[in-house]
Each structure stands twice: as C-alpha cells, then as structure tokens.
Amino acid sequence: MAADAVKDPAGANAAxxxxxxxxxxxxxxxxxxxxxxxxxxxxxxxxxxxGPMASRLAEDIASVAGVKVAxxxxxxxxxxxxxxxxxxxxxxxxxxxxxGYTLDIDDHVTxxxxxxxxxxxxxxxxxxxxxxxxxxxxTHRALPRGRAVDVPRYRERSVMLDVGRKFADVAFLQDxxxxxxxxxxxxxxxxxxxxxxxDDKKSxxxxxxxxxxxxxxxxxxxxxxxxxxxxxxxxxxxxxxxxNGVTIVPEIDTPGHAxxxxxxxPDLAYAEDSPAGGTLDPANPHTLAYVESVFxxxxxxxxxxxxxxxxxxxxxxxxxxxxxxxxxxLNKLGRFLQQRGKRVEIWGSxxxxxxxxxxxxxxxxxxxxxxxxxxxxxRGFTWVESFGDWYVVPFGPSYFNPAGLRGDALYxxxxxxxxxERHASTGPVGGQIAVWNDKGTMDYDYAxxxxxxxxxxxxxxxxxxxxxxxxxxxxxRVEYPVLRQSIESLQYGPGVSLFKHAPL
Numbered sequence: 233m234a235a236d237a238v239k240d241p242a243g244a245n246a247a248x249x250x251x252x253x254x255x256x257x258x259x260x261x262x263x264x265x266x267x268x269x270x271x272x273x274x275x276x277x278x279x280x281x282x283g284p285m286a287s288r289l290a291e292d293i294a295s296v297a298g299v300k301v302a303x304x305x306x307x308x309x310x311x312x313x314x315x316x317x318x319x320x321x322x323x324x325x326x327x328x329x330x331x332g333y334t335l336d337i338d339d340h341v342t343x344x345x346x347x348x349x350x351x352x353x354x355x356x357x358x359x360x361x362x363x364x365x366x367x368x369x370x371t372h373r374a375l376p377r378g379r380a381v382d383v384p385r386y387r388e389r390s391v392m393l394d395v396g397r398k399f400a401d402v403a404f405l406q407d408x409x410x411x412x413x414x415x416x417x418x419x420x421x422x423x424x425x426x427x428x429x430x431d432d433k434k435s436x437x438x439x440x441x442x443x444x445x446x447x448x449x450x451x452x453x454x455x456x457x458x459x460x461x462x463x464x465x466x467x468x469x470x471x472x473x474x475x476n477g478v479t480i481v482p483e484i485d486t487p488g489h490a491x492x493x494x495x496x497x498p499d500l501a502y503a504e505d506s507p508a509g510g511t512l513d514p515a516n517p518h519t520l521a522y523v524e525s526v527f528x529x530x531x532x533x534x535x536x537x538x539x540x541x542x543x544x545x546x547x548x549x550x551x552x553x554x555x556x557x558x559x560x561x562l563n564k565l566g567r568f569l570q571q572r573g574k575r576v577e578i579w580g581s582x583x584x585x586x587x588x589x590x591x592x593x594x595x596x597x598x599x600x601x602x603x604x605x606x607x608x609x610x611r612g613f614t615w616v617e618s619f620g621d622w623y624v625v626p627f628g629p630s631y632f633n634p635a636g637l638r639g640d641a642l643y644x645x646x647x648x649x650x651x652x653e654r655h656a657s658t659g660p661v662g663g664q665i666a667v668w669n670d671k672g673t674m675d676y677d678y679a680x681x682x683x684x685x686x687x688x689x690x691x692x693x694x695x696x697x698x699x700x701x702x703x704x705x706x707x708x709r710v711e712y713p714v715l716r717q718s719i720e721s722l723q724y725g726p727g728v729s730l731f732k733h734a735p736l
Contacts, residue, residue, distance in 0.1 A: 238500060245376035246705055249718045251361040251691050252416055252698035253710075260377040262735030264337050266299055266362070267373070269312045275435040276306040278318040286316055288475060289355045292726040296363050299368035314341040314358070318349060325379050331418070331477075333357075335573055338376045346467040352477045356725075357382065360414075388616050388662025389697035390419035390481070391690070396426030396440050399459035404678045406472040407730045411687075413476030413519055414725025415694030419539065420473065421462035421481045421664065426675045427491035429511055437673045439491030441484075443530050450529060453477030457673075468534045474535070481577065482534050485542025487512040487553070487561060496520055500716050505549040511660055514546070514553060514561035524568050532606070537575055538593075541565055544579035559587045566592055577616070578721075595664065599649070609658035619649050620709040624685045626670040636685035637665065637720075638690030643712040646696050663697040665689050679730050687736060691719045
C-alpha cells in the first residue's frame with residue numbers, strides 16, 4: 233500500500249507526525265482524552281493471545297502518560313476504552329497483512345490487526361501519538377480523532393551488528409531491540425563469526441564465533457577473546473525480540489571470514505590465504521559436513537525461519553578459490569538448511585548469480601564498480617538493499633561513516649543509491665543499515681561508541697523502510713528536519729535505559 237494522504241474535511245486533525253509516518257490518515261475534529269478510568273478492553277475470542285501485549289501496552293502507557301490503565305475482557309466499549317481487536321478489520325483486512333493495522337480514534341479508541349505483529353505496531357503508534365500531544369512528560373493524555381490504516385513498505389526492516397569482531401552484551405542488544413521496535417524496524421541481523429586483521433595484514437588479532445555450546449563435540453569452537461552467548465543468553469534475546477516485533481536473523485559466515493572454524497578444525501583450512509587461517513576450503517568435502525554439523529547444533533536456538541550463510545569475500549586474503557567451488561558449497565549448505573525449514577539469505581556477489589540457488593534472498597551490498605548498479609531482480613532473485621554507503625565502521629575508512637551515519641544523509645540518499653530502472657515489482661523486499669567492526673580489537677564499546685555512531689540513523693531507517701519519504705497533506709515531500717522535531721520528543725521509546733545521557 234503506497235503512502236496516502238487522504239484529504240480531510242475542514243477543521244479535521246492533520247496526520248500526527250509519528251515516526252514512521254502513517255501510510256493513510258483520515259482526520260476528524262477534536263480529540264480523545266486518556267484518564268484514570270481508561271481500560272484496555274480485549275476482544276474475548278482473542279483475549280489469551282492479546283493478554284501479554286495488553287499488559288505491556290498498559291505498562292508503556294503508564295510510563296509515557298503517568299496513567300494506570302486496567303486490562304479487561306469483553307463487554308461494550310465505553311468512551312474511556314481502548315479496544316484491542318484481532319481480525320476482521322473491515323475491508324482493509326486483506327491489504328494490511330501480518331504487520332499492518334487500523335487505528336480508530338472516535339468516541340473510544342480501537343486497535344485492530346490481523347496478527348500480533350500488527351497489534352504491537354498499532355500500540356507503538358498510539359504511544360507515539362500520546363508523546364507528541366504537546367504536553368509535558370508523564371502528563372500526555374490527548375489523541376487526535378481520526379482513522380489510520382498503516383502497513384509496511386518492506387517486509388524486512390533491518391539493523392545488522394557485527395558481533396563477531398566486537399562482542400555486544402545482552403543488555404545492550406535488548407535495549408536496541410526495544411529501540412528498533414519503537415521505530416517499527418523488525419529484523420536484528422547478528423553476524424556471529426569473523427576475524428580482525430592486523431594493520432600490517434600479516435596476522436589475525438582475533439578469530440571469534442559467538443555461540444557457546446555445552447556439547448563436547450564443539451568444545452574447540454569458541455572465541456579468542458572469551459566472549460560468547462550461551463543458550464540462556466540467546467533465549468533471553470529471543471524473548472525480548474518477540475515482545476518488540478523483532479526477528480533475530482543469525483548469520484554464520486563461511487567459507488570466508490571463518491577463522492574461528494579454522495582454529496577448531498585446522499584440517500579444513502584453505503591453504504593459500506595470506507595470512508593463513510581465515511578461510512575454510514569449500515572444495516574439501518569434510519568442510520560442508522562440519523559446517524552442517526555446526527548449524528544442526530545451533531538451529532534449535534533460533535526462532536527465525538531465516539538464517540544467513542554469509543558467503544562473501546572468500547578470496548579477500550589473496551586466495552584463489554574457484555567461483556564454482558564456492559557456489560557448489562553454498563548451494564549444498566542452503567539445501568541442507570531448507571530441508572530443515574529455513575529460508576536462506578546470503579551476501580550478493582554478481583559472479584555467482586548465474587548458478588546460485590534462486591530461492592536464496594540476496595543482500596546487495598557492494599557499492600563500487602559495475603556491481604553497485606546491479607538489480608538482483610533482473611537476475612531472478614529476491615533481494616534486500618544493504619548498500620555499503622549505509623555501513624558504519626568505527627575507526628574505519630571515510631567512506632564507511634566512521635563519524636557516524638546521520639539520519640539526514642540516509643533519508644536524502646537512500647532512494648538515490650537504489651539501482652536505476654527499478655520498479656515496485658523489481659525493487660528490494662527489505663532495507664538494512666549495518667555496523668561492521670573491522671577494527672573490533674580497538675578499545676571501544678557498543679553502549680557508548682557504537683550507539684553514538686548509529687542512533688541517529690535508526691528513526692530514519694524506520695521511516696524509509698516502513699513508509700518511504702514522508703508526505704504532507706498536499707502530497708509534498710516532508711524534509712528530514714521536520715521529522716527530527718518528532719524524534720526529539722520520541723527518543724528511544726519506553727523501557728530503554730542505557731542511553732539516557734545520549735539523546736537523539
């Protein structure tokens with residue numbers, strides 16, 4: 233559904249400038265006021281499903297408005313009620329999918345969605361409307377009367393963090409998941425293994441794999457810096473993600489970027505790297521069997537139906553692995569995962585396009601040469617835009633935003649970097665911004681350094697990936713400084729505690 237500014241009658245409320253902005257708004261006159269008698273009223277037939285989400289919404293209303301809202305089931309809606317209802321949502325139900333929703337603010341408020349993801353986003357919009365009512369903190373009460381129909385532009389709205397080179401602790405990731413959900417980003421892509429090369433390019437400073445199994449068969453598969461996630465850690469992340477509309481997509485990257493696997497199985501190393509020890513040999517049949525065993529060990533940890541298999545830069549250290557060997561290895565690994573119910577994502581490389589499994593979702597990332605112009609739809613693939621211009625590499629080269637990725641730059645430049653001759657049917661199905669920690673052994677952390685470099689781009693990514701560029705009531709493009717006025721009030725959202733001294 234394209235962004236749609238519906239013409240409102242005279243005196244009607246303009247569309248509230250939530251972030252991301254609404255796809256469709258029909259304003260009415262006046263406002264609805266929250267007070268201490270308000271209830272979250274659940275449709276009885278879906279009360280069990282809606283219950284946990286209603287409790288969370290009640291907590292968040294209390295945090296932004298200072299009002300405790302009771303959760304009730306069934307009965308007639310009164311003028312102080314906020315009704316939460318699963319389908320049907322009227323004639324728009326077939327259009328809004330799993331993540332879309334409707335929001336009606338009239339004599340009472342009604343949130344309706346086809347699935348829990350849409351209901352979560354409806355709640356985020358309601359909370360943002362309260363925050364933007366012009367009153368002081370914890371006195372927010374007013375919602376503008378009107379009707380919203382809202383649905384995402386892209387199915388995958390992603391932030392990638394390279395935790396392979398620089399470990400991110402669980403508390404940081406949980407707060408970032410909440411921050412992402414506030415701006416309707418739905419995918420946290422975690423790059424779980426990688427290595428850091430010395431400045432003279434003669435040795436490896438670290439080679440890490442961030443998942444730690446109690447299975448003795450994988451005792452040698454670990455991180456040289458001793459930092460990792462246990463299954464208990466991972467499950468805590470999955471619970472936070474599920475409560476915030478976020479899917480965690482795990483990436484186990486082979487045969488390149490695979491130094492931790494070489495340390496665990498030196499017999500599988502590709503011998504012609506310089507320095508040696510960073511790449512698995514895809515032509516060795518035992519390599520595939522070992523990597524499949526690693527996936528088999530950790531697949532039960534992952535709730536996502538998507539896994540990422542990497543596959544990029546196999547010869548980045550001067551090797552001469554043939555393209556055919558890479559493709560054969562990746563296709564076989566992909567089939568192994570597909571047989572276990574997973575969809576496969578992979579980094580794009582145009583030299584593999586002719587034989588790579590067309591069911592793989594490509595992440596388009598290369599931002600130099602002819603490949604920067606590649607539209608992967610023309611090659612028969614579904615693809616996600618993960619263009620290198622939107623990377624952050626702390627202490628890295630100037631073209632990778634070492635001083636940070638500003639929301640203004642992302643908002644102004646996103647559509648300009650998409651390939652030419654692109655139409656809606658041939659464009660990406662998702663967008664991603666990323667942090668790569670090529671200098672991950674340097675002394676910096678996520679809560680301060682990485683957040684400082686990335687935070688400004690999160691609301692802009694939410695805007696672009698959910699709605700595209702904002703439009704006003706006349707259809708005119710809204711400039712980013714106007715959106716920033718809302719962001720300054722919205723900040724990181726409810727429940728985020730780590731970044732109080734780093735406002736947006």
